[in-house]
Amino acid sequence: MNTHLHISQADARPMYLQIMEQIRARIASGDWEAGRELPSIRALAAALEVSVITVKRAYLELEQEGVIVTRQGKGSFVADSGRGSAASELQYQKLDEHLRQAVALASQLGLGPEDLLARLGTLLHPVKRR
Amino acid sequence: MSTSKPIHMRGVCKSFRYFSLHDLDLDLEPGEVMGLVGPNGAGKSTTIRLAMGLLAADRGEVRVLGHPMPQDQAQAKRDIGYVSADMRLLPNASLGWHMRLVASLYPDWDEAYARTLLSHFNLHPGQSARSLSLGEQTKAALLLALARRPRLLILDEPTTGLDPVARHEVLSQLMEVMLDDRRAILFSSHNTADVERICDRITFIDRGRVVASDDTGRFLDSWRRIELELAPGSEPPTVPGLVAHTGDGSFHALTVRQFDESLLEQLGPDVRGVQRMSLEEIFVASVMQHRQERRP
Numbered sequence: 001m002n003t004h005l006h007i008s009q010a011d012a013r014p015m016y017l018q019i020m021e022q023i024r025a026r027i028a029s030g031d032w033e034a035g036r037e038l039p040s041i042r043a044l045a046a047a048l049e050v051s052v053i054t055v056k057r058a059y060l061e062l063e064q065e066g067v068i069v070t071r072q073g074k075g076s077f078v079a080d081s082g083r084g085s086a087a088s089e090l091q092y093q094k095l096d097e098h099l100r101q102a103v104a105l106a107s108q109l110g111l112g113p114e115d116l117l118a119r120l121g122t123l124l125h126p127v128k129r130r
Numbered sequence: 131m132s133t134s135k136p137i138h139m140r141g142v143c144k145s146f147r148y149f150s151l152h153d154l155d156l157d158l159e160p161g162e163v164m165g166l167v168g169p170n171g172a173g174k175s176t177t178i179r180l181a182m183g184l185l186a187a188d189r190g191e192v193r194v195l196g197h198p199m200p201q202d203q204a205q206a207k208r209d210i211g212y213v214s215a216d217m218r219l220l221p222n223a224s225l226g227w228h229m230r231l232v233a234s235l236y237p238d239w240d241e242a243y244a245r246t247l248l249s250h251f252n253l254h255p256g257q258s259a260r261s262l263s264l265g266e267q268t269k270a271a272l273l274l275a276l277a278r279r280p281r282l283l284i285l286d287e288p289t290t291g292l293d294p295v296a297r298h299e300v301l302s303q304l305m306e307v308m309l310d311d312r313r314a315i316l317f318s319s320h321n322t323a324d325v326e327r328i329c330d331r332i333t334f335i336d337r338g339r340v341v342a343s344d345d346t347g348r349f350l351d352s353w354r355r356i357e358l359e360l361a362p363g364s365e366p367p368t369v370p371g372l373v374a375h376t377g378d379g380s381f382h383a384l385t386v387r388q389f390d391e392s393l394l395e396q397l398g399p400d401v402r403g404v405q406r407m408s409l410e411e412i413f414v415a416s417v418m419q420h421r422q423e424r425r426p
Contacts, residue, residue, distance in 0.1 A: 009323065012406065014350060046305040049298075051163060053330040057347055 007048050015050055019058035027067060027078055028090040038068060038076040134196030136160060136282045136314035137181055142190035144176060151176050151338045154190070158282075161311035163304070165329035165346075166318040167413055173338045174318040175214075178286050181316065182212055195282055208236070211275030214286035215268060219259035225270050226255030229277070236278045244277035251299055265296045272300060276307065283307065283315045289324050297321075301328055326350075326409035334416050341420040346409075353412045354389040357402040358382040366400075369393060373419050385415055 005022045007015050026032040038044075041059060045052045059076055062068045067090065070076045106116040137158035144151040151173045158164050168174050179185045180192055183203030192199040197206040219228055233239035248255065251269040253262075262270060268288060275283065283304075289297045305328060307313055319325050325332060326346065333343040342349075358366055362380050371388030385407075386393065394401055407415070 009327075014347075014406070015327075016347070042309045042311060046302075046309050049301050049305050049328065051328050051330045051346060052161065052308060053345060053347060 005044070005048060007050055015054050016058040016061070019044075019048070019050075019055060020062055023058070023062060024067060024090055028094040030091070032078050034078050034080045036078045038078070040075060135193065136162075136195060137316060138191070138193040139177075139181070140191045142180060142187045142192060144180060144185060144188050149173070149176070149338060151180075154335075154340060156181075156333060156340075156343075158314050158316055160281075160314055161308070162330045163308060163315045163317060163328055165325035165332045166316060166335060167320075167322060167325055167332060167409075168318075168335035169417065170320075171337075172335045174335060175286060176338075177335065178214075178284055178316070178318060181284060182210070183207070209281045211278055211280035211283045212285075213268070213271045213275050213283075213288055215288065215290045217271045218267060219262070219270060221258070221260040223259055224255060225253060225257050225259065225262075225273075228259070228270070228274055229255060232274045232278065238279050240277050240279055243279070244273065247273045247276060247303065250303060251296075265292045268292060269296060269300065272303070276303060281313050283313070283317075285315065285317045287318055287320070289319060289321055297324065304328060322408070322410040322413055332409070334413055336417045336420055337424075339420070341416050349409065349412055350406065352389055353385070353387050353407045353415070355405045355407060355411075356384045356386060356389075356393075356397065357404075358384065358397065358400045359402050360400055367397070369396070373415050387412075387416075 005019060007018055011018055013021075023032070023038070038059070039047065041055045042052055045055045048055070059068065059070065063070055063076070066079055068076050069079050103116070106119075111119070135157065137156060139154055139156040142151065142154040142156075149171070154173075154177060156164075156177065166174050166177060176185065180187055181194055181199065183192075183194070183200030183206065186200050194206045195209055197203070199206060219225070229244055233241065233244075247253075251266075251273060253266060253270055253273065257266075259267070259270070268291065272285075272288060285304075288304075289300055292300060301324060304315060304317075307315065317325070317329065329346055331344065332346055332349060334341040352371075358381070360366060360380050360382060366375065366377075366382050366384060369384060369386055370393075371386045372384060373387050374383075374385040376383050381402075394404065
């Protein structure tokens, strides 16, 4: 399984954090859907050319965050993305991030809250009319 | 038998005229890569030669894949692949000749895998050993060891003298080996970046003694450099696991090896910054501290 994750030696963060961050990003974007099987620890270690213990730690911490689940002897999977789950929490965080950027851009453009909401309404309009 | 520890060393001593190895303990579990890191003359090669049965310990126990060494070395070596940077193939014979020789000696030789390795390492069976560069010699020796699919690989400085591309080719094949959780690698190196990257556990050795041995993650998590700015004339408080302290006016740098977040609370607003340390920095600091402690 080719995952296209990568490790940077110029990145000051420990390698396990780099792996966690990239997996979280893929889940937040929806690229990796609930129930998707992650590569095995040893397969990802070989693909990234990092120690098994590094990948093991990344998976363990993601499991503690509730982002992935590991079933003994079966492998690791993206956790269910139902309301309140860790995976949906990541997607909410991502939504908030985009909204914050929108608010910042709006204030640069001199748009007040009403103007911004009105624009959002326009964008939502085609959906509403359906 | 198949669950026996790849390497088990207890209280191993070995003395030479100008060098002694003292009370060495070393454990390598199946599925693990261990890095053996030390300055020149620290005892890395002696440790490896003891594990290979090339030397007999004066005292202590050496077991490799369950076999007592050096007594049962013939049996143990069927399942060990050994490569050292100074290993040379027979200069007049071709790589293909070497491959046929090793294949005839070891029934587990995997010809298809050997062909894959040839292409990964960009080597050709027709090449005479004489025509191989230093890096190619090392890759050829590694190919001959890997294609036997031994349970234990003992590699003495396998990446020394390799260019970055060749190093990448070698590390990638080593991690490929570790897809199988019954296999294990002992790997000695000066290159702490390689060790930090692929080793699960690390043993630092200096002047014939083990300085420290731990999980790679724990090493990197527990060492920090902390910068403090204190009122002029005042000294930093005592902190647990302090390894080094340098000061310049009101600026102080502490190197600690038992870091946790509570330490920052204890130090409070005097902290200007906290830095993680690379394995190389940790290694140098450990060795310097070890030497200071042992100074009479």
